[in-house]
Amino acid sequence: MQSGSVKPKLNSATDAGRVVELTNISKSFPGVIANRDISLQIDRATIHAIVGENGAGKSTLMKILYGLHQPDSGTIAINGVITQFKSPSEAMAAGIGMVHQHFMLADNLTVLENIILGSEPTKYGVLSLGDARKHVNELATSIGVEIDLDLPISDLGVGQRQRVEILKVLFRGAEILVLDEPTAVLVPQEVDELFTNLRKLVANGTTILFISHKLDEVLSISDQITVIRQGSTVATVSPKSIDRLRLAELMVGSDLPSHGERTTKVGEKIQLSARNLTVVAKNRKNPVQNVSFDIFESEIIGIAGVDGNGQFELCEALLGLVDTQGTVEIGGIDASNLNVRERLDQGLAYIPFDRHREGLMLTASLWENALLGHENSLSRGPMIDVESAKKSCREIIERFGVMTPSELVPAFVLSGGNQQKLVVGRNLATAPKVLIAAHPTRGIDVGAQAAVWDEIRRSRDAGMSVLLVSADLEEILGLSDRILVMFDGKISAELDPKKATPQILGKYMTGAQ
Amino acid sequence: MNQQLSSKRNSDSMRKSLNTLGSSVAAVILALVICGVLLLITGKNPLMAYGKILETGLTSEKFLEMLKRATPLIFSAIAVAIGFKMNLFNIGVEGQYLFAALISAEMGTHVSLPAPLHVLFILIVAMVSGAAWASIAAILKITRGINEVISTIMLNYIALSFIQWIFETFFRDDSDGGLNVKTTEIAPSGRMPDLVHDRLNGMFIVALFVAFLYWVVVFRSRFGFQLRASGLNPIAARTAGIPAKRMILFALLLSGAVAGLVAMPSVIGDVYAYGPSSTPTQFGFAGITVALLGRNHPFGIVVAAMLFGFLDSTSAVLQLSEIPSSIVKVIQAIIVLVVVIVNEASSRRYNRKIAEQAALSSKSMDVRS
Structure with missing residues (x-):
């Protein structure tokens, strides 16, 4: 050159x-x-x-x-x-x-x-x-x-x-x-x-x-x-x-997909239920205090809040990564004493806050990244079924429009948006009952953002429940059926997205109201 | 289109292997040049020294000696590599294998079994004892969060004294009037037969088999995937429901079990007993360098172990031609250093290149769509 x-x-x-x-x-x-x-x-x-x-x-x-x-x-x-x-x-x-x-x-x-x-x-x-x-x-x-x-x-x-x-x-x-x-x-x-x-x-x-x-x-x-x-x-x-x-x-370079009102209805069945959930921390205030909520089938609940008000710990608690008090039910089954893998097997999926820290093995290939968390279903006996794993990764690449030369390249070569699509795809591909989506579109461009939103909507229409944690108010207002505001480890308000505005949300998020 | 893609894939992975191989070969050559300069400084002719090494090394006798010397290095390096694969530094292979050598040599004298079962029994006892010693470090890490580097180093010292005490107090065979500083000899049924009489023991085949198993388990099994994932990104692995503590325990137990085999070429293939002076030491540390040189890959480890075995086998000859045999250790050390540096540099360059290509080819796909 x-x-x-x-x-x-x-x-x-x-x-x-x-x-x-x-x-x-x-x-x-x-x-x-x-x-x-x-x-x-x-x-x-x-x-x-x-x-x-x-x-x-x-x-x-x-x-x-x-x-x-x-x-x-x-x-x-x-x-x-x-x-x-x-x-x-x-x-x-x-x-x-x-x-x-x-x-x-x-x-x-x-x-x-x-x-x-x-x-x-x-x-x-x-x-x-x-x-x-x-x-x-x-x-x-x-x-x-x-x-x-x-x-x-x-x-x-x-x-x-x-x-x-x-x-x-x-x-x-x-x-x-x-x-x-x-x-x-x-x-x-x-x-x-x-x-x-x-x-x-x-x-x-x-x-x-x-x-x-x-x-x-x-x-x-x-x-x-x-x-x-x-x-x-x-x-x-x-x-x-x-x-x-x-x-x-x-x-x-083309017209953006417009997102209209949802045409499907929120279901009747409770898919995720948290009761008096408290995350106990040593040497500091409990980051999550007495949080309770239910998410119905085909419903998106948005958790709005300034970062660091307990959202991260709440997700960890729902996944079973930290010691908690209170109960969590997934699909009507008491999951309070289940470990992470058992909760995932109950139909829980998690798009993590930070894809690099919690989501990806950057030096490993895409298919191995897509395999993470799904080893059990993509194995034959004790061995990984490499061909099926690669095939399932190719399907994710295709369906979620991940731009990559192949499923064999390491994850670090993808742009942030494509990495995120892979993480989203990995979690949606198995059609989970409940999705915890933390900042699902953070740091990705409008095209990729629209694609991720569309996929979340489509899965919701198919019956998936979503807990959407985001600091992006447009995302919260555009996707949620109900909004919970988290401030200082507690749910400080429940709002109707049709009536809420960024200004109102901002007040609750900063504790001014 | 599909064919094109898959052939491109094959050529990609081929290029990566060639890249790795090429940089390793370059590193060995560079190391030889550096050693040559060192030899020149000490007033020796490097060409003569290397000539001597080659000349003696290329006889069939030395070839067998190379394989023989490589055998314990393969076990040791694989034990270390299992830990490395999940970012665990098992520095305690030394203590684990010496402990395993003593226990298995002694247990081997207390059973009478038909030949293959007797050998198998001793091997299993060795693996269980190695794993047991390694489990101390694992339990300390899981329950108290104690760094395994510290605990395994300390456990090496503890092992040495502990073994000596057990040996002197319980296991020493005094039937020879105190002259025989060994455990009782293992009966012929418990001995691993030689492949080539007195030159190469059957444990070499076991070593190759263990290297193959290492590949299957770590690179192809579900457990191996979880192990590598925990090493590549422990937080992501945990988030994906892979239990971190259990993986630490399994990895260290497995590492200790393979470590337990390190002294077996001596215990059941040569001396047929454990003895403080007859059982070889220091292989635990050599295994770390061999694992590094082989980049934790089974094939790389076998090749690296053979290279080290080859260099070791030539050291005696060098001494005869008045070249200090320690030059072999110097060459080994310099090879490892250079390989680590060259590999790091070349993999960075390689990664940058594929990152660029990937960015571009996804862009060209973008344009097409």
């Missing part, structure tokens, strides 16, 4: 306000074109969003800008000067900083130590923390971040960790900040805080490239939006001149 015909351009230094100018960037890998003639102009001190589905070519483009790939043709101009980055360190030296979706922080080190890690300021060869502290404090103040520099990273929440990542990049002198899906891990309140910080950054002269597929956020924060589809730029638009639906259609 040589950087073939790089045409020098002489007129690019004309516009002083133009910080980054990508011109006719093309990049192909053997057999496939990843980026085709992409041109992009980014003005100084603006927030420029790049939206597109997973696999549209956003990441290849950003890798080119960040020096990880070299383009086959086309030019990159930074501040009007045509540049070639052979490595990320060259890009960094030119003032480009990247904040990755998955944080790269050392848990045991303090905030300050993490920020200076890799570019430690020294005086006569000795670490000089004092200067660094002063500089970091100035940076933090200038963008309105309040953070204790001496706390270990392990004490911080997700939002604050992200702030540390941003400070880290700024500390290295970045003037152009690339944020890769920065809001994927944040709850609404944290998103607001982040946006406040970003606006201050821009006011200070920093330029931000904001990669996302959360369209509402993109519309609210950006000055310009560039849509990429199948490796090419489709359009660059101003957020004022476009609405959400139109933007989504630009991104997907």
Whole structure:
């Protein structure tokens, strides 16, 4: 992959306000074109969003800008000067900083130590923390971040960790900040805080490239939006001149499936019942206290709440992963004393909060991942029936539209959305009676999101009961038949989704009501 | 289309194996070069040393010695690999096999059975004793959460003293007036026959069989899948209903059972008794390096054990030509280090490549649909 015909351009230094100018960037890998003639102009001190589905070519483009790939043709101009980055360190030296979706922080080190890690300021060869502290404090103040520099990273929440990542990049002198899906891990309140910080950054002269597929956020924060589809730029638009639906259609390239009212009815039979469920914790408050609810056949109950109010522990309790008090019934059978596998055998299925942590074996093949939890049904005697397992995985790939060359590739090669489809598929393929779906569409693009929602609806229509845990209010309002709000380990309200609004939900979620 | 796909799949997996094989071979060559430099520094001619190694190593006599020396390494490495497959580091193979050697050698003298059953009895006693010693570490981990690295290392020391005490107090055969520092000899019916008289014992076949069983159980059975899943992502495995504690117990018991076989080539194939000086030591630790070199794969382990056996078998000859025989240990150590580094680097490169290809081919599918 040589950087073939790089045409020098002489007129690019004309516009002083133009910080980054990508011109006719093309990049192909053997057999496939990843980026085709992409041109992009980014003005100084603006927030420029790049939206597109997973696999549209956003990441290849950003890798080119960040020096990880070299383009086959086309030019990159930074501040009007045509540049070639052979490595990320060259890009960094030119003032480009990247904040990755998955944080790269050392848990045991303090905030300050993490920020200076890799570019430690020294005086006569000795670490000089004092200067660094002063500089970091100035940076933090200038963008309105309040953070204790001496706390270990392990004490911080997700939002604050992200702030540390941003400070880290700024500390290295970045003037152009690339944020890769920065809001994927944040709850609404944290998103607001982040946006406040970003606006201050821009006011200070920093330029931000904001990669996302959360369209509402993109519309609210950006000055310009560039849509990429199948490796090419489709359009660059101003957020004022476009609405959400139109933007989504630009991104997907076709009309989105619309989800109308449900036509089936909630059944009569109780499929999942929790009575006075309490999760007992040592050394802290019980994370789940006296939670009771019933889910009927063909019903979706949404659990709304800010992350960390006991939803995770509630799911663990229903699955039998933690010590609990109270009772759980699955399909009318008392499951309180059953272990996880026995509960799954009763017809329970679980889409976990974090697919990487709880769902996938990243280095194992897709078919082995699809097999996880279903070993008993896909075995012949004590041996795994490899052919059936692979076949069942191919069926999941087909039915749920997982984009992959085959079922033999390891799970880490798939994009987040496709990994999630595989996890969803693994759990729906066996037609469970009850599905616990925790953030089933977190961090995946609109196309994949619509597909997952459709599958959940279809299974619900076939009689499955769903406990839907989500921080995405649109998801909760759009899918649920009833909404329970969880706050501080308790159910604080039961709402009718037809009458609830995000505002009302927000009040209960934050404990204001 | 289907055919195309499946042939592409085959070529994919073939390429992966070639990738692994190629990087291992490259690592061995690199290690030889590094050792060559070391030899040069000490004033020896590396070409002569390697020539000597090859010359002596390629005789049929040395070939049999290589297989013989590889036998206990295969058992030991597989014992370690079973643990590795679920992220358990069984450093205690040493203690497990010595304990098993003593108990099985002694028990073997107390029964009278027809030949094949007698041998089988001793092998089973050895496996049960190895597993029993390993179960201490397993129980400590399950009930008290004690890291198995620490407990198995400590249990090695405990095993050494414990074995010595049992041996001196109960099992030592004093019929020879105190000259015979061994247990009573096992009757001929309890001895594993030689494949090649005095050169290679039948335990070599048992080792190959155990390697095959390891492959079947770990890579093909349901239990093996659950074991590997628990190693690959313990939280996901637990969430999918695989009981973590039970898997830890089974893995360590299985590892200990295979460890119990390490000294069998000596106990029922050579000396026909346990003795503090006649039963070989240190194989528990050598097994860790062989498992690493063989990447926990049965085929890799057998090949790696043979390589180590080969190098060991040449050390005596080197000494005759005034080359320090310790160079063999140096070569072994450097091979392991280089292999680990090269494999890590090449698998990273390989993973990046298939990740890229997968991203692209799913994109091209996207375009088509």
